Amino acid sequence: MTSKIVPVIMAGGKGTRLWPLSRSSAPKQFIRFLGPKTLYQKTLERVSDTDRYEAPIILTNEDFRFLAAEQARELDIELSGILLEPIARNTAPAVAAAAAFVRNNFGDDAIMQVLASDHEIDAADDYFACIDTALAAAKAGKLVTFGIEPTEPATGYGYIEAGEELPSGARKVARFIEKPEQARAGEMIAAGNYTWNSGMFMFPVAPLIRELEKYAPEVFQFAEQAVLKDESDLDLDFTRLDKDTFSQCPDISIDYAVMEKTGEAVVVPSPFTWSDLGSWDAIWKDGDQNGDGNVIAGDATLLDTTNSLVISRDMHIAMQGLDGMAVIASEDAVYVGRLEDSQNVGNIVKSLKADKATRALSEDHPTSYRPWGGYTSIIKGERFQAKRIFVKPGKKLSLQKHHHRAEHWIVVTGTAEVTVDEDVKMLTENQSVYIPLGAVHRLSNPGKILLELIEVQTGSYLGEDDIIRIVDDFGRG
Template sequence: MTQKIVPVVLAGGKGTRLWPLSRAAAPKQFIRFIGPKTLFQNTLERISDKARYEAPIILTNEDFRFLVAEQAREMEMKLSSIILEPVARNTAPAVAAAAVLVRNMFGEDAIMQIFASDHEIRADEIYFDCIDKAFAAAQSGKLVTFGITPTEPSTGYGYIEAGKDLGRGIFQVERFVEKPSAERARELVESGRFSWNSGMFMFPVSILLKEFAELAPEILEHANESVDRDVGDLDFTRLDGEAFAKCPDISIDYAIMEKTELAAVVPSSFRWSDLGAWNALWENNNKDADGNVVEAEATLINTQNSLVVSPHLHIAAQGLEGMAIVASEDAVYVGKLSDSQNVGQIVKALKASKKTQAMAEIHPTSYRPWGGYTSIISGDRFQVKRIFVQPGKQLSLQKHHHRSEHWIVVKGTAEVTVGETVSMLTENESIYIPLGAVHRLANPGKIQLELIEIQTGAYLGEDDIIRLTDDFGRN
């Protein structure tokens, strides 16, 4: 049994509302927007106090498992477990499975806190005071949600009405309200009884499981089965796909919180945003003297109240007011901040064309268990990539049927196997991998290995990899 909070981080969501940096294969929780850390890493930082929290449980999916592991490694953050959801089933099945896992790992008396991995939060004294209030309420048997004090009559959030005062800054939940119209939102805010629904929760595990058994038994039954039949895979745990897929696709709000008589809310005035659009990123970050938020190498002339984000390209802008300029390695978005809620229309248009479909879904940088790669340029029968390999890791022993490769080391030390020959390469040294040759790349050093790979051949797809042996069990 633990006296600490068991944090459960939901990190499997796929979203494109912050395109072009956020895409289906690289959603916003894993992207560095402002500052050196991603939203997921900022979430890990908020739960890094070992006196308050146990090591976290992360729920994610197959596509993001290596992103989760690598970004936690960068933070030197120990994780209790990385749980892989086999199919997307909204938050109620995820929370139910997490509750079963927490009970099994930490005991029935454990208190679990549910975190979204893609929210921006100022973790100050006000924030941790709210956490302490919620912990006390959960210990007394309440299912607690955090209601954010509204700063405006927003139509983008659901609302929670506070009812009976339970003392110590806790209120009984009177009701939940769906995302309202603009007029209705003004009425809710002006009443002073409503707060934004943050999607953050604190639950006593035994009480939550009892409520699932009474209010959503089908979810609990299949969540239990998915945990009972889980399978270990390297550092990950896979929930049973057949059982989990039987869970209804429903949120924890609908399944439990709107039905239970034990729901309580902590009115919370700490700074919070779900970063649902580029204007939210502008609103929630420090601005220069002209009202601009700039995370880029940029030259701005007569430009005010704008957002400029560009990890790679130098941005030059002149005569702009209230604009968003966001550049990734392969695309640039330009639009009014006031219209940035509608980026989904851009993404929909990109997906509608075969020429641009991949741009809406695939990020130029892909992560693997050994490191990853960034696509730099591609053309007819050639492709250039930046490969990065973590210390002590190696790629599979493999060969290609349709391409040859040239590797040029730019940082670190590479151990390269080609056929029966093993070579050690350092910075500015290169090697050629002929078509069909059995080869392997490894990093025997203590720092990240980086190299430029030039592929040439008739077919350059990622599926032209014949793995002979692999440290990570991939075919």
């Protein structure tokens, strides 16, 4: 039992609308765009008040499990659990699984707040006033959605028509409206009782489960079984939902499954600043614009350039005589386009995916994160590649071997403890070691600072699946 709100953060999306920084393997919720914290970390901070909230529950997938755990650890934020969805099944099964988990751990009377991990929100007093209104409505048994007060006739969002006001301050949901045409969006804004559908919710657990069982019985049946089934096992800090069971859930959103059907749906009109940051144009609007209207992150020189967004990870960008442009340079790709067209970046990604030669650019990010640190690809040829490896203090990679490649390690910063077969040695800056093909080896950082090294691989096959793990601290096969 708890009197606090149980936050449930959805962090499994693989959107690519912010390519080339966001990709299938590194989606926007875990990317640092304009500041030191990711959108996921900002979401965690909004639910960090322990007087108001229990420790959050994270819903994500296998690929992002260590990212979700590590970015919470960076903020020293404790988690109640990380649920791993074995397959994407939209928001209704995810919410249903979370509801079953919350009921099991916090009781029938618990109230859960469902948040997206990739929204930008100004969490000022008006935000928490809306949270309090939603909580009062949820305690009265209502299923609450947050409706953002529109600032423009946007066509990229669904809308909610608000009806009668209730004692809690929430209003009954008259109806949900699909993404409208421009003219219709303008008419709704002029009417004054329509809000954007934010996809954020506050649910009392028992009434939510009752409505799920009434309107989407298969969703809750299989989602609950996936949580409770013996095959759903705890792996370190992760709870894996049973794949065979969870995959039987219908692929449907919580709006379609329940909110558009139930008589218990209410909306809290919300005046706080909110954006789903779904395009480079939105990132520019959210950024700190200089006197010329430019938002710049990274090294750049701009001359006679206005109202533009420039983000660079590694290279220096020079722009001249342009207006309203987005120039985004990751480690291995550059996007250039007009900000007003940035909603269509998905078409570029589709073109990249369709060509075998460029498919990896849409999927794989040059930097991959692991529970021990990560690596960045520097250069790759037919029988060689070079990487920058970084290992956090006190962490170690798996004891492993390779069938098809040898490796050379050169320490750049920090101290490395290296195991090669029976030999264990310590390496410091500018020292190197050779790992022969087939040798059992391990790398660890026994020091207090980040270990960085350059790894040069040579061999007939250089894929990440040529890793035979013998001992691993993180439960990977």
